[in-house]
Amino acid sequence: xxxxxxxxxxxxxxxxxxxxxxxxxxxxxxxxxxxxxxxxxxxxxxxxxxxxxxxxxxxxxxxxxxxxxxxxxxxxxxxxxxxxxxxxxxxxxxxxxxxxxxxxxxxxxxxxxxxxxxxxxxxxxxxxxxxxxxxxxxxxxxxxxxxxxxxxxxxxxxxxxxxxxxxxxxxxxxxxxxxxxxxxxxxxxxxxxxxxxxxxxxxxxxxxxxxxxxxxxxxxxxxxxxxxxxxxxxxxxxxxxxxxxxxxxxxxxxxxxxxxxxxxxxxxxxxxxxxxxxxxxxxxxxxxxxxxxxxxxxxxxxxxxxxxxxxxxxxxxxxxxxxxxxxxxxxxxxxxxxxxxxxxxxxxxxxxxxxxxxxxxxxxxxxxxxxxxxxxxxxxxxxxxxxxxxxxxxxxxxxxxxxxxxxxxxxxxxxxxxxxxxxxxxxxxxxxxxxxxxxxxxxxxxxxxxxxxxxxxxxxxxxxxxxxxxxxxxxxxxxxxxxxxxxxxxxxxxxxxxxxxxxxxxxxxxxxxxxxxxxxxxxxxxxxxxxxxxxxxxxxxxxxxxxxxxxxxxxxxxxxxxxxxxxxxxxxxxxxxxxxxxxxxxxxxxxxxxxxxxxxxxxxxxx
Numbered sequence: 238x239x240x241x242x243x244x245x246x247x248x249x250x251x252x253x254x255x256x257x258x259x260x261x262x263x264x265x266x267x268x269x270x271x272x273x274x275x276x277x278x279x280x281x282x283x284x285x286x287x288x289x290x291x292x293x294x295x296x297x298x299x300x301x302x303x304x305x306x307x308x309x310x311x312x313x314x315x316x317x318x319x320x321x322x323x324x325x326x327x328x329x330x331x332x333x334x335x336x337x338x339x340x341x342x343x344x345x346x347x348x349x350x351x352x353x354x355x356x357x358x359x360x361x362x363x364x365x366x367x368x369x370x371x372x373x374x375x376x377x378x379x380x381x382x383x384x385x386x387x388x389x390x391x392x393x394x395x396x397x398x399x400x401x402x403x404x405x406x407x408x409x410x411x412x413x414x415x416x417x418x419x420x421x422x423x424x425x426x427x428x429x430x431x432x433x434x435x436x437x438x439x440x441x442x443x444x445x446x447x448x449x450x451x452x453x454x455x456x457x458x459x460x461x462x463x464x465x466x467x468x469x470x471x472x473x474x475x476x477x478x479x480x481x482x483x484x485x486x487x488x489x490x491x492x493x494x495x496x497x498x499x500x501x502x503x504x505x506x507x508x509x510x511x512x513x514x515x516x517x518x519x520x521x522x523x524x525x526x527x528x529x530x531x532x533x534x535x536x537x538x539x540x541x542x543x544x545x546x547x548x549x550x551x552x553x554x555x556x557x558x559x560x561x562x563x564x565x566x567x568x569x570x571x572x573x574x575x576x577x578x579x580x581x582x583x584x585x586x587x588x589x590x591x592x593x594x595x596x597x598x599x600x601x602x603x604x605x606x607x608x609x610x611x612x613x614x615x616x617x618x619x620x621x622x623x624x625x626x627x628x629x630x631x632x633x634x635x636x637x638x639x640x641x642x643x644x645x646x647x648x649x650x651x652x653x654x655x656x657x658x659x660x661x662x663x664x665x666x667x668x669x670x671x672x673x674x675x676x677x678x679x680x681x682x683x684x685x686x687x688x689x690x691x692x693x694x695x696x697x698x699x700x701x702x703x704x705x706x707x708x709x710x711x712x713x714x715x716x717x718x719x720x721x722x723x724x725x726x727x728x729x730x731x732x733x734x735x736x737x738x739x740x741x742x743x744x745x746x747x748x749x750x751x752x753x754x755x756x757x758x759x760x761x762x763x764x765x766x767x768x769x770x771x772x773x774x775x776x777x778x779x780x781x782x783x784x785x786x787x788x789x790x791x792x793x794x795x796x797x798x799x800x801x802x803x804x805x806x807x808x809x810x811x812x813x814x815x816x817x818x819x820x821x822x823x824x825x826x827x828x829x830x831x832x833x834x835x836x837x838x839x840x841x842x843x844x
Contacts, residue, residue, distance in 0.1 A: 242302050244631040245616055248465050255294060262301035269304065273816060275704045275793045277479050282310040282333035282382075284317035286344035287458035292468050299472035303481050314456060315344075318368070321375050329379075334708060335478075336376050337385045337471060340369075341434070341458040342392055342412060349406040351396070358405045366418050373422070373429065381710045384429045385474055388416045390438035390459075393447040427687070428710045430474050430637055437466055473632035479706060480695030483612060483633040484590040486529065487577055490540040490547055490568070492596040494526075494558065495519050496621070499550045500542060510555030518621045523557035525625045530562055533643030534634050535584065537565040539576045539593070544568040573600055574607035585759040587698060587795060592633050594618065638688050642736040670765055670835040673730040677766065678839045679773045682716035682723040689737050690725055693758065698795040700767075701756040702788065702802060707742075720745050722777050726770050728761055728836075735761055739770050749785045750778055755802075762798075768832035771806055778825050785824055792817035806832075 241258065242251065251258070270276050281296075283289050293309050300307050310331045312320045317338055320328055346368075347361040369386070376384055389412045401407035416435050423431050438446040441463055448460035459467065476482055491498045496508025496515045508516040509523070530536050536558075540547055547568035551560050560566060565583050567576040573595070581588055589610040595601050596618055605613045617627040628634070636643065663669040682690060691709040698704065707715070715721050726739035738761045742754040757766055778786065788803040790796075803821035804810065812820040 242298055242469075243614070244469070244627075246465055246469070248462055251295070251298070251465065252461065255298060258298055259294075259301070262298060266301060266304070266306055273792055273794060274304070275698070275795070277305045277481075277706055278308070279305060279334045279475070279479070280308045280310070280331060281475075282312075282320075282328060282331060282336045284312045284320050284336060284338050286315055286317050286338075286340035287452075288314055288456045289339050291457070291461070291464050292339060292471075295465060295468035296471055299469055300475060303472075303476055305475065305479060305481070317344075318372060321372050321379070333380060333382050335383045335385060335475065336380060337432075338372070338387065340387055340389075342389045342408075343452070343458050345389065345412070345415070348408055349411055351406055353406055355405055358411075362411065362414060365415060369419070370422065373426070377428070381714065382428070383478060383708055383710060384426075385432050385471060386419065386423075386429065387432045387434045388419045390434050390446060391443060393443055393449075427713065428708065430478070432467070432471055432474060434467060434470075437470060438463070441466055470632065473635040474637060477635040477637045478695065478708070480692065480697075482635050483534075483592050484586050484696075485535040485537055485564075485580070485584070485592070486526070486628070486634075487537045487539045487580060487591055487593045488526070489595040489597070489600070490538060490542060490550060492621075493594055493624075494523060495550060495553070495556070500546055504549050504553060507550060507553065509553055515621065516555075518624075520555070520557060522621060522624045525628075527557050527562065529628075529634060531644065532636065532639060535586075536563045537580045537584075538563050538567060539573050539580065539595075540568045541570055541573070542568040572603070572607075574604050577604065577608060577611065585699070585762065592628070594624070594627075638692065640689050640692070642689060648733065667835065673732070673764075673835075675728060675730045675764065675836040676839060677729075677769050677836045678727040679724055679770060680840075682712070682725055684713075684716075686725055686737055687712050687716065690740055693737065693740060694754065694756065697756040697758060698793070699759050700762060700799050701754075701796050702752070702799055703754055703791045704793055704796060705754050707754070715742060722750065722774065722781075724770060724773055724777070726757075726766060728764070728766060739766050741770055741774055743774070743786075745781070745783065748783055749787065750774075750783045752786065752788045755788070765833060765835050767802070767806075769836050769838060772831045772833050773838070775825060775829050779829075783825060785822070787811075788821040788823070790819045790821070792819075 266276055283293055289311060293311055297307055297309070310328060310333060317340065345365055347365050349358045349361055353361070373384055373386070376382065391412060392408045395401040395407070395409060397404055397407045401409040402413070403410055419431060423429050446459055446463045448457070451457045451460060457464070488494055496519055497506060499507050509519050510516045511520060526536060538547065544566065547566065548560050550556070551558060565580045567580060569576070577591060577593060578588070581591060588608055592612040592614070593604055594614065595604070598615070601613050601615055601618065604611060612633060614627045614631065617623040663672060688709060691707060691712045694707050694712065716723055722741070722743045722745065724741040725737055727737050728735040738758040740754065740756050741752065743750045743752045788808055790800060790803065792800065800817070800819075806823070808821035808823040810819060811822040
């Protein structure tokens, strides 16, 4: 895809060229569609407490760049509350997937006065919070859509000076309380996300965030620079919701994880630790990467080095990262694009899930030319003190949830490598699968797992028969609908818990079942999980007297491995179009024999 909209942003260029950029991006989207690449189309309602047209334009660019094609509804100026709380036929017909509420501190209607009593201040706070909570509840009831809500930036001035931050009548104190209340609501609610303009404004600086002339002239509550930053941040949230955040950070070693060239300088002379300013910067960067890994980002090494030398550097006494922190280490003299492709193959992810960091501009340019879908940050990679900014500000790894599966992701992949090592010791593959002592839990969707289910739906591309995407709200609705059969599968074996790895969503019509979605995490491919899921699906069909199953395969660039999935399950091909999409048919027999023979099944109490 098009890659001119990358951090740090060239604001003047983007604003000057945004129409031509949009044309290029639209053309690229159209070409992707013609190539059978999956394009996500979403409807976004922007409800603004101030003018939002520039936000809409820039948000569209950031989303188009990543393969999401948005359509917009935009409220009239400062009609965000009325559009939701009063009947709005246009908004109902639009049926947004996402409602973005763009409010700022200019939309707080009841700031405390310096003469107010604490009780009066408390009443004003309750009124301000209740206005937003009633808005969110109404959106949930009427539209069942995802909500993205700004919190509040601090004011451009302090009437009470430093007292403003702790006196109950201070605007800073009042805004801080509202932001805390918004955060508490987000922690409790589903389908609700905070766009943290409190942080964004502090990063840009309040003087740059506020532009009063812009407000008085056009009723924009923030500056052009702030609008660009804000639009990118909203896009990052949306990309994460739809499973388009990056998964793996591939790093060089020399002058990237430590200062110096270890093969030339020797282990005792590379810059890491706290002895020098440069060494301390590399140490802080390694600590940042360690924390990224702890929250679920996969780390890998791609370095032109002898492997034993690379491992020596990663075991440096003052280093933070160790060899075990990386799912793959490629330290050799092969071209780096080749190594990145091998890394992706070994951990079974896609190239567009990768960010590559290297201090060498020649290596960066080469990888970018050979693997254009890989993110290769450029501008800040000549200064180790800005490496963290390079990753953090670009929002490559933006999460909207933090699950146990996320935290254990590196462990999952390392356990997969242990299984691969074990496989070579068995005469047959079936003997190997039996030796894994696999236990699978298959249940209809449960509230406990809905966020993980939505995450897996929006991230899985390879073993995904239709690549349909569902929001958390849609998953929640389907889980309660008697006209659907839903199944999730969790898999454990003797090496560990693989977590929730497979999903089926199927709709019931006239004693027939139509499989809308069937997917499985790439980390459990070729383990027989699909047979266990299918056996349970047949069991559920027989319980509900369903006689016929229809399955769909929608061809994409990434899911060729499941093109004959239904054929392997015993379905008959009933239709095929010119694009390669197929429809399959299966009559449920009275004497069905289970296909799974290597896993123990754990049923719920209903089963």
